[in-house]
Amino acid sequence: MRGRVVLAGDADMHKASGNFYGGFGLEPAAVAYAQDAADVAAAIRFARENNIEIAVRSGGHSPAGHSLTNGGLILDVSGMDSMDIDLQARTATVGPGRKAGPYGAEAAKHGLITGFGDTGSVAVSGITLAGGAGFLARSHGLAIDSLLEAHVVTASGELLVASDTENPDLFWAIRGGGGNFGVLTQLTFRLHELTTVTGGTFAMPASAAAIRDFAQASADAPRSLSAIAAVMVAPPMPMIPEHLHGTPVLVAFMCDSGDPVKADEVYRPFRELGAGVTDDIAQIPYMGMFHPGPDAGDAPAPVVAIATAMVDSVDSVADAVMDLLAKPMGVMQVFGFRILGGAVADVPHEATAYSHRDKLIMANAAVMVADPSELPAAQATVDGLIDRLGPDQGAYSGFLGAADATGTERAYTPDTWARLREVKRAYDPDNVFHRNHNVVPAS
Ligand SMILES: Cc1cc2nc3c(=O)[nH]c(=O)nc-3n(C[C@H](O)[C@H](O)[C@H](O)COP(=O)(O)OP(=O)(O)OC[C@H]3O[C@@H](n4cnc5c(N)ncnc54)[C@H](O)[C@@H]3O)c2cc1C
Numbered sequence: 001m002r003g004r005v006v007l008a009g010d011a012d013m014h015k016a017s018g019n020f021y022g023g024f025g026l027e028p029a030a031v032a033y034a035q036d037a038a039d040v041a042a043a044i045r046f047a048r049e050n051n052i053e054i055a056v057r058s059g060g061h062s063p064a065g066h067s068l069t070n071g072g073l074i075l076d077v078s079g080m081d082s083m084d085i086d087l088q089a090r091t092a093t094v095g096p097g098r099k100a101g102p103y104g105a106e107a108a109k110h111g112l113i114t115g116f117g118d119t120g121s122v123a124v125s126g127i128t129l130a131g132g133a134g135f136l137a138r139s140h141g142l143a144i145d146s147l148l149e150a151h152v153v154t155a156s157g158e159l160l161v162a163s164d165t166e167n168p169d170l171f172w173a174i175r176g177g178g179g180n181f182g183v184l185t186q187l188t189f190r191l192h193e194l195t196t197v198t199g200g201t202f203a204m205p206a207s208a209a210a211i212r213d214f215a216q217a218s219a220d221a222p223r224s225l226s227a228i229a230a231v232m233v234a235p236p237m238p239m240i241p242e243h244l245h246g247t248p249v250l251v252a253f254m255c256d257s258g259d260p261v262k263a264d265e266v267y268r269p270f271r272e273l274g275a276g277v278t279d280d281i282a283q284i285p286y287m288g289m290f291h292p293g294p295d296a297g298d299a300p301a302p303v304v305a306i307a308t309a310m311v312d313s314v315d316s317v318a319d320a321v322m323d324l325l326a327k328p329m330g331v332m333q334v335f336g337f338r339i340l341g342g343a344v345a346d347v348p349h350e351a352t353a354y355s356h357r358d359k360l361i362m363a364n365a366a367v368m369v370a371d372p373s374e375l376p377a378a379q380a381t382v383d384g385l386i387d388r389l390g391p392d393q394g395a396y397s398g399f400l401g402a403a404d405a406t407g408t409e410r411a412y413t414p415d416t417w418a419r420l421r422e423v424k425r426a427y428d429p430d431n432v433f434h435r436n437h438n439v440v441p442a443s
Contacts (some may be wrong), residue, residue: 001042003033003079016076017068019057020121022301023372024065024402028055031074037185041157043075044183048155048432055435056179058096059123063306063366064402066179066435067126078123080185085110091148093188096125100134104287112191113286114146115139117398118228118253120290125184130398131176131354133362135199135255135289138223138342140192144175144352145343151186155432159185173423176354177412178397179436180420181427198263199255199289200281201239202270206231206248206325208318210273214250215314215337217269219360223342224258225266231321232334239291241278248325254281255289302331305378306366306401307386309410310359310394317363317388324385330369330378335385337363355416356394363389364399379403397437408437418442 006016008029016031029052032043047054053072060067060078068074080095083106092107092114101120107113115136116127124143128150132143140146149163152170160182162171173181204210211231218227229252234244240251256266260283271277314337321335341360349357365385367378379401386393395410404410409417421442424431429441 001032001034001039003035003039005033006031017074018301019060019062019065019068020301021061021063021065021304023303023375024068025372026065026068026070028069028074029071031076033076033079035079037151037153037159040075040077040153040183040185041159043073044153044155044432045157047073053435054432056183056433058126059099059121061119061122061126063304064400064437066402066437069435075183077125077183077185085112085191090191091188092191093186094124095186096123096184098124100124100127101290104290107191108195108285108287111193111195113194114143114189114191115141116143118290120292125187127398128187129174129176129178129184131396133338133340133344133396135197135226135228135253135286136257137338137340137344138226139257141343141347142354143189144354145347146190146192147175147187148190149188150174150184152182153185154182155428155430169423170427172351173353173420175352176397177420177423177439180424180433180439182433194257194286196260196283197255197257197286197289198260198266198281198283199253200279200284201251202254202277202279202281203234203240203244203249203251204273204277205244206250206322208322210250211318211321212315213273214252214270215339215361217273218339219341220269221266222258225254225256226338227252227254228336228338230334230336231325232332233325233328235332239280244276248322253289254279257286302368303370303372303375304366304368304401305375305382305403306364306399307379307382307404308362308364308395308399308407309386309389310356310362310396311389312360314361314363314389316390317385320385320388324381329381330367330374332368334366335363336366337361349413350415353412353416353420355411355413356396359394362396362399400437408439411437
């Protein structure tokens, strides 16, 4: 490889094997930093010849710890983060390690954007493999809906192009099917014209009624508005009004990419929700929606128990969320939900492997704990919350944790799951890429 390889016992192995979340107790034998597709192919070949497990890492945000391995090789593509913009074609071609924040900052120089998620440090390849729902989901669709082409190094070390016209089955599968089919080494996205949005942080005291009312108002809003809400005991964060710190709060990041003249009308139902409602919503550059995350290495990585579901309503869980906040466990508890529909639901279900386009809400419950020994109790709590959302729920693979036994199949409808297994058999019959929400090859 041209890139560097860090081995167990090297002084910087601790840092090299650190991810956004911690507490997985996984210690790799090596971390290989690929610089290009040839490095990726070399690492895959080496791992296969020596029967070593591979975990692929771009931005390191896997809540399941899938970009780590115990005794295996982390194939890290974070350094492959180039970005080329073709202004004429309105496309951006990036390396897999490009983070959503730097992607957006570069595109914004030209008044252009592609929507990923709500966090600038998530890598574009990791989020795209999951689907990618963010501030522009209802107006512009998921990240995968702007993906035009990807380069994929397969388990055999071959470099393939995946697009509507080349290897379309592979292109279908990587848009939501996770890292099961190979390593993405380059992605090309459509860019959309967008400079400013009317957005910011909305906050109100949390109650079961507030959760239900906010969800209803979000669902009733025009598709220019995407809202990402979190219900929690408010930490002392600058974006949350000080008088709410330490109290149960519903805080939402809201982004309206429609006509600014109509924005007051869009936000009116939210501002009418009740006493204590407050916001800093204004016309801001799109990238102003992103808040800086903690600097890597500043603090120990949080240890998280997480559960997730795709549903049509959060009404049935609202009381239980308030009960959890009244008797908090762990370091922090969050119930998050985002209303989808809009452009997400415009794309036919069978067009991509992300298959729950008809589900209106992506929900997740998370409890951060100080020590991994607290995980089983925390996991039982978040599982219990998500169970209350009812039996007929899907899941979003991007928010699935390691402890979710049925999660991978819940992430896909039965027809998508069967098709994913066929594509897996075609491109990775030996299941070399199994550190992911694993699609078992069809037999
Ligand atoms: C703080 C936070 C905020 C988030 N916000 C959002 C959001 O707003 N919207 C949303 O949709 N999702 C969101 N997510 C979920 C996120 O999209 C997924 O966890 C995603 O997989 C992270 O990608 P990554 O590259 O950063 O992580 P990694 O841990 O590096 O990758 C995750 C997995 O993806 C696969 N993978 C990554 N890169 C490649 C590659 N180049 N080739 C093949 N396989 C690869 C591997 O299986 C790997 O285990 C968030 C997650 C966190 C932790």
